[in-house]
Amino acid sequence: MKRTRITVIGAGNVGATTAHRLAEGQLGDVVLVDVVEGMPQGKALDLVQAAPVVHHDCSVVGANDYEATASSDIIVMTAGLARKPGMSRDDLQDANARIVAACIQRACKVSRESTVLMVTNPLDVMCEVARRVSGFPRERIVGMAGVLDTARLRAFLAAELNVSTESVSALVLGGHGDNMVPLPRYTTVSGIPVTELLPQQRIDAIVERTAQGGGEIVKLLKTGSAYYAPAAGVYEMVESILRDRKKILPCSVYLQGEFGLSDVWVGVPCRLGRAGMEGVFEFKLTAGEQARLAKSAGDVKAQMEKLPGDLGAA
Numbered sequence: 001m002k003r004t005r006i007t008v009i010g011a012g013n014v015g016a017t018t019a020h021r022l023a024e025g026q027l028g029d030v031v032l033v034d035v036v037e038g039m040p041q042g043k044a045l046d047l048v049q050a051a052p053v054v055h056h057d058c059s060v061v062g063a064n065d066y067e068a069t070a071s072s073d074i075i076v077m078t079a080g081l082a083r084k085p086g087m088s089r090d091d092l093q094d095a096n097a098r099i100v101a102a103c104i105q106r107a108c109k110v111s112r113e114s115t116v117l118m119v120t121n122p123l124d125v126m127c128e129v130a131r132r133v134s135g136f137p138r139e140r141i142v143g144m145a146g147v148l149d150t151a152r153l154r155a156f157l158a159a160e161l162n163v164s165t166e167s168v169s170a171l172v173l174g175g176h177g178d179n180m181v182p183l184p185r186y187t188t189v190s191g192i193p194v195t196e197l198l199p200q201q202r203i204d205a206i207v208e209r210t211a212q213g214g215g216e217i218v219k220l221l222k223t224g225s226a227y228y229a230p231a232a233g234v235y236e237m238v239e240s241i242l243r244d245r246k247k248i249l250p251c252s253v254y255l256q257g258e259f260g261l262s263d264v265w266v267g268v269p270c271r272l273g274r275a276g277m278e279g280v281f282e283f284k285l286t287a288g289e290q291a292r293l294a295k296s297a298g299d300v301k302a303q304m305e306k307l308p309g310d311l312g313a314a
């Protein structure tokens, strides 16, 4: 029987932490790929040496090319550059689009049946790069951002109300970052909308803090950005796909008419199972929510239009 194989491209903070979680969660054998020679191999060896202590039987190997990634079930894409001083958002988009295109082309060429899980920023636009170069159907490309954004909102609300994070469920739509559209009326504590539990002013402040995304963490760390919570978000999505759990999770997906939007990547709730993105969970938005989602989608589309036309194909 073929063993489950997960490729993680980029062995930096998010990639290595993701590999760690995937192996310890026994989700499959992991191939960690990075351009830096020796680095993915060294981190893989370190992870393997933890196996006897933490009890898992997954293999973890490091590589600088894609040979060992062949026949992967999932490709998690975390490679990319962080914004450097003097670099505009558009410069970063251009640089990461080239990295994502090159990596996804090579990885998808040897794993034609895989599902791509995009993590690299700018998230929604990088999903489009993966779509163009892989030629995969939309069911087999999803972006991770919504799980992280909702986790942040849930964590803040649980602390505010002094309840378990498990009792809080939240819904965030839209593009990643400043563009997210939190839906407080669907954000509940054991089924009770937070709008019944907290004054609007407090909800607004918590939503605003969530919308700052990882900015608060970047300021504290000074070098680098969040990776524990992002890796946890990736883990939840990979687990739902590989174990066919059919969880409803907010993911960046290529909309085809759902929520009145088409040909654009936006975060909406979807069912994740063995076939990948098995369906968008559509529901009726208020006029205000719809307008905010459309604005968020419009911003992503404007960025998608700036992508170079010569990204290549797998």
Ligand code: TXD
Residues within 6 Å of the ligand: 009, 010, 011, 012, 013, 014, 015, 033, 034, 035, 036, 078, 079, 080, 081, 082, 099, 102, 103, 118, 119, 120, 121, 122, 123, 144, 145, 148, 176, 224, 225, 226, 227, 230
């Ligand atoms: O919610 C989300 N989607 C995000 C996204 C949450 C957190 C981080 N988010 C984005 O993930 C972040 O903006 C970056 O675009 C990626 C990776 O973040 P990370 O913090 O892991 O960055 P690192 O530590 O700099 O790691 C990037 C690695 C590094 O080891 C490089 O050598 C490698 O990517 N890299 C490559 N690997 C393979 N192939 C190529 N071409 C390549 N270029 C760089």
